[in-house]
Amino acid sequence: MPFAVQADPVSPSCAAHGRMTAMTEPERVVGGPFDDEPTGSVGLEEVPEGVVLAVRGALDLSLAPKVQRAVERAVRLRPALLVIDLTEVSFLASAGMAELVRANRQLQGQVPVRVVAAGRLVLRPLELTRLTDELAIHPTLDDALAAG
């Protein structure tokens, strides 16, 4: 969102923004200028092998900041491994790829980063930009978690 709404001062969604997930979101006007809401989502899960960051839906400019914050949260958990699971991603825009590169480079030498990508929706953009050369890409989550 390019712009912060000046919300009602008594509304808690403003003060606690960014920390709370259960808070009521401000009302949105359908067809309004805030249409640029992410259609995708990001989830974080701790598994014995490390942390899995699962992205769903469109990984584009509107969702990319959430991915970035999720990566930062994941790092604070000091995982042995970070897997970014794109299995459920329906659209991978360049903004999303930029986040993958950023995570990979930011964690270089600290935490191994693996990306789960299967299917042309996600693989084709990674191939066109040759990020397949840079990222450790695995076809399934199991494979990413199991890989030595």
Added chain:
Amino acid sequence: MTRMEDEGPETDALLTALASAFTGPDGRPVPVERLALTPERLARLHTEGSAVLRPTDGSAVLVLDDTQLAALLPGATAALVVLDGHGGDPIGNGAAPTAAPTASPTASPTASPTASTAATAPAGHDGAVALVTRAPVGRSHLLAARAVAAATGGLRRAVDALRTEAAVIDALHSVGRRLTAQLDIDRIVQEATDAATTAVGAAFGAFFYNLVNQFGESYTLYTLSGVPREAFARFPMPRNTEVFAPTFDGRGTVRSDDITADPRFGRNAPYHGMPEGHLPVRSYLAVSVISPTSGEVLGGFFFGHPEPGRFTDRHQYVAEGIAGYSAIALDNARLFERERDFTRELSRSMLPEAPAVPGLELVTRYLPAATGPKIGGDWFDVIRLVDGSTAFVIGDVVGHGVTAATVMGQVRTAIRSYALLGLPPSEVLRHVSALLDSFAESTFVTCFYAVHTPDDGLVFANAGHLPAVLLRADGTIEQLGEALAQPLGVGTTFPERTALFREGDDLLLYTDGLVESRSRDVTQGIEWLLEAVAGLPRPLTGEACDGLVQALTGGAHDDDVALIYVHRAGAGPA
């Protein structure tokens, strides 16, 4: 708003106490029945009796007269009616000046209820319980009723006042939320006008506001509520007369029980008051809308009612509250619009006019996103090099808004600079990528760089950008440079490739907005592009390129689109 329960333990205790106050002439208790009264039955009782069902003090207990007694229960000798818990001035709306609440801000927009219509439904939506006896009674129940009335009257008034207060705050809160969630000025002003007109119980309301057009000239628009626009269309804009000036100058709220009696009224030619045919206004309330960031007066709300004395302190308070929210919403919208215009202008101003190149026919396009507020970082460039070659550049900076636009400007200039040094494509991209790496924020820029040499050659490198389309004179189509290298800011080496580019051949460079979106994956998008191009008569005209964008994006591209189309016409007039 929390409501008190209708029949709590307290009501029950009251009923029990009052029932025990019914005594015979000998002072002994008499049997008392309880009858639940629906609001309808209560209303009927009211119309049948005299005026005693109007507790002007707001108390909870009423005494029935003989007619009402007979209607209630044949043979009844005495009855008290205990009203259910609440209802805010339940009977005789408007008959109790001390408790007269404002018209509820949540009332329907057309609501202008008169006291008489409200009074035909004495208990509003609330029922009551009647305590009735058929035994001969003395006066003790009347004394008890009077005591209860005296004890509860003030309390009920206080509760009613608090409820009204809470309703006002509720209404303000919800209007505020709606208004500040908007960035569309037209919607903000209309919604604010409607909400405020309803909330203050005005017969009609208007909001006049000032905007500045692209030439920096100020102009005034208005919205209306409660009255069709035609009713105002014939009148000129209100001028800064003595009545209006305090509002337009932001000198505070003007409220008048009868504006026609105001000394400031009617002093200006030509109308000396309201123009002929103007809606009659006696009660008048006007509130300025002042920007919280700049202190500038953004506009003013004006409310009117044909009856005098309609607007109270409470109405003024609500109107000022809505004006405050409107100011925030308008400020937001203006700031947002300014940013959007600024970014659009910035990215537009950084896009070049393609130079005329002998032997080449060029079509270039840059289209900002058709939906949403986004301005992207797409760009194109056509550069004539000193050795007679021509460089074609197309690229996409990740992100939107001012940041993307400024990065784009820098990258475009960097590429231009290295290109003019005569560096080959792979070197141009390598230098730019290294330069980007030194930027504080990590950037991700895709770019296709191609140089047409005077000898039918095309030399190109591709930093993670979509492949170019080469259309041969014989109709065959090939894609150039797919997945040659990583984006700028990511990759370090950018291999070069060559192709023939002869008379009759065409080259098409484009950005991802043309072929992909949330609903269209890039593989599919490129296929559609190739099919569409194959079906077009060549060379492509500017209109054909526009049609291509329209056909591929459905006119609703949510990303920006840039493209360069080059037709190699031949030796030409050079």
